[in-house]
Amino acid sequence: MAVGSALAITVPATADDGLGDYRDRFEPLPHFPPIPADNSLTPEKVELGNMLFFEPRISSSGVISCATCHNPALGWADRIPRATGHDGQIGERNTPTVLNSGFLGSQFWDGREPDLEGQALGPIEADVEMAMDLETALERLNDFTLYQTKFAEAYPDDADPINANNLAHALASFQRTLNTPNSPFDRYLHGDQNALDQQEKDGMVAFVDNGCIACHSGPAMTDSNFHRIQVPGSSDVGRFEVTGDEADMYKFRTPTLRNVAVTYPYMNNGATETLEESVAIMGKEMLGRDFEEQTIADITAFLHTLTGEMPDFDVPALP
Amino acid sequence: MAVGSALAITVPATADDGLGDYRDRFEPLPHFPPIPADNSLTPEKVELGNMLFFEPRISSSGVISCATCHNPALGWADRIPRATGHDGQIGERNTPTVLNSGFLGSQFWDGREPDLEGQALGPIEADVEMAMDLETALERLNDFTLYQTKFAEAYPDDADPINANNLAHALASFQRTLNTPNSPFDRYLHGDQNALDQQEKDGMVAFVDNGCIACHSGPAMTDSNFHRIQVPGSSDVGRFEVTGDEADMYKFRTPTLRNVAVTYPYMNNGATETLEESVAIMGKEMLGRDFEEQTIADITAFLHTLTGEMPDFDVPALP
Incomplete structure (x- = not known):
């Protein structure tokens, strides 16, 4: 490593x-x-995925698209406790944002799909979501x-490119472009020590010292692992539904x-509206x-620094 | 008027x-x-109206906004026969596009509101649309x-600016920006005689000679007047619902x-999918x-030249 005057050149001016x-605990x-490797990110797939993401004709009613619940105006989620889908049915769980979902080690609250390709078709077919064969x-x-x-x-x-696999791969490709770099916290980690104010830094310290970082680690601030939790009003057995293993009961x-900060409400059932309550x-x-x-206020201030630059996308002109 | 060589300078080269x-029959x-006069178009009202247009929290379910049925990806309409609203209920009529709606002499299929200010709150309160008090x-x-x-x-x-009147005025202001000038036909009317090909011109001639222009006149190609029509499958009494006057039975x-071309399906009940069938x-x-x-094909070709430049708007970042 460089030392002395050589080092002085590389540190920020502040x-x-x-x-x-x-x-150093964060990324x-x-x-x-x-x-x-089996789904290279090409502009053609991203453009097609962008169209499909806003396409309501792949729902049985013809009016629900991915963007209905993953609404770009609402942090790419829906800001209601539990998802509302086909015929106004209300699902069991809170809609997760698709922002940065490519960084997750598994998909859905219960991790029942390993990747975005596996995830993409689920909501189209789910009876309480798009309810579509x-x-x-x-065919549509x-x-x-x-x-x-x-x-x-x-x-x-592909001789016959309109198939389920390609539909899923295109949607996954588009979703991998929905990332939010350059949040104040990212700028701080990249060396701008003024990107966070003192309370936000106190919150970062509290976040580490209290152990939040044990699970909320890595670039997306999740370990992509499953942990047992029962929040107010929830009897959802979580990961147990996927594995049938008693050890996974109530794990998410x-x-x-x-x-x-822009993807409220929180928890698997959307039970809490504010970050303070959630913390x-x-x-x-x-x-x-x-x-x-004070700790709650500090951690909340820190969490607000995790809002990044919203991704570019087109509202497509659909046929 | 200028004559001779002075005139030669002003005519197009073609x-x-x-x-x-x-x-000369068109505008x-x-x-x-x-x-x-009572709703000046200010950037502040347009920006607010843009937010409100995409705001699902002004529906009782929290998931339906103006943009749900007036979807910018679908010609600012919904491309289904009849509107689907709250709890999947299906309304009586086809969703009209909001594009160029500021040019209409009255609003809704039955003209029950004179202007966009009068129209704006209707869908919010309608039981089969946003179903909201x-x-x-x-309050939300x-x-x-x-x-x-x-x-x-x-x-x-205004001391208390969040009120129904201002909500309606902001939505109306935003909608007055959703215009589509510079269609091929507009460019043709403005002097570019190559903006239409021969079949499209034949269609324009047939449109005039057959009398379509009697009702489809003016800049928005509507006389904003009411005419009696019963299309397949419709028993809708139309304007009679508004006036109670027998003379208005079945008028729209x-x-x-x-x-x-981008706002199919057609007719008050969305009975037809294609322009050919509609013509x-x-x-x-x-x-x-x-x-x-041949006449149907020509008029259809002409109608395709009426698709203009889609308006700029933002998908807002809602609070």
Whole structure:
């Protein structure tokens, strides 16, 4: 490592705030998540996925698209406790944001799909969401010459490119572009020590010292692991539904904290509206601690620094 | 008027196609509709109206906004026969596009409101649309400091700016910006005689010669008047519901033809999917003519030239 005068050239001009040991516990959010080898990220797939994400004709009613619940105006989620889908039915769980979802180690609250390709078709087919038969969805897309063209461009080696696999891969590709780098906290981690004010830094310290970081770690601030929690009003057995293993009863995947300030309400059932209330509950349920008011205020201030730059996308002109 | 060599300077370089008498029957679409004296078009009202247009919290379910049925991805309409609203209920009529709606002499299929200010609150309160109590909608908006700020900026003279009148005026202001000038036909009317090909010009001629222009006149290609029509499958009494006058039985306001190619399906009940079918029905029902195949193809080609430039808008970041 460089020392002495050589080092002086590389440090930022601002005085060090002495919190390097804390900063080292975190990772800034990259501009892109890992791209799987079997789904290269091409502009053609992203453009097609963007169209499909806003496409209501792949729901049985013809009026619900991915963007209905993952609404770009609402932090790419829906800001209601539990998702409302086909015919006004209300689902069991809170809609997770799709922002930065490519950074997650598994998908859905219960992690029942390993990746975005596995996740993409679930809401289309779910009775309480888009309630659509997949074959009918593909037939509807095939009725439009524009989709015939766009699928052929995205999958030039496929003789019959409008199929379920390609639909899922295109949606996953688009979602991998919905990332929010350059939050104040990212700028802080990248060296701008003025990007956070003192209370926000106090919150970062409290976040580490109290152990929040044990589960909320890594670039998306989730370990992508499953932890047992029962929040007010929830009898949801969580991961147990997937594995049937008693050890997974009431376990949910740690949610990302990226953009948490704009993705309320919180918890698997949307039970809490405010970050303050959520921080208090997490302290009690997960860490066995009754946080002081000041600690809650500081951690909340810190969480607000995790809101990044919202991604570019087009409202497509659908056929 | 200028003559001789002075005139030669002002005519376009291309040869005249000899259809001036036909062109003179039409009006190009202006960039903005008339602005009412009691609702000046300010950037603050437009920005607020843009937010409110995408705001689902002013529906009782919290998931339906104006943009749900007036979807910018779908020609600012919904591309289904009849509107689907609260709890999946299906309404009686086809969703009209909001594009260029400021040019219409009255609002709704039955003209029951004279202007956009009168129209704006209807869908919020309608049981089969957003199903929302207006007082509750205003209370929900008032819960957000961002809306308190934006209403105050849009209505600086009001002590209590979050009210129904201002909500309607802001939505109307935003809608008056959703115009689609510079269609191929507008460019043709403005002097570019190559903006239409021969079939499209033949369609324009057929449109005039067959009398379509009797009702589809003016910049939005509607006389904003009410005409009796019963399309397949419709028992809707139309304007009679508004006036109670037997003479208004089955009458509907002439719909705009601007962007008609991207605002299918057609008719008050969305009975027809294609322009060809719609042109044939209109010929028979309104003009008592059985159009030849060629005439239908020509008029359809002409109607495709009425698709203009889609308006700029933001997907707002809602609070």
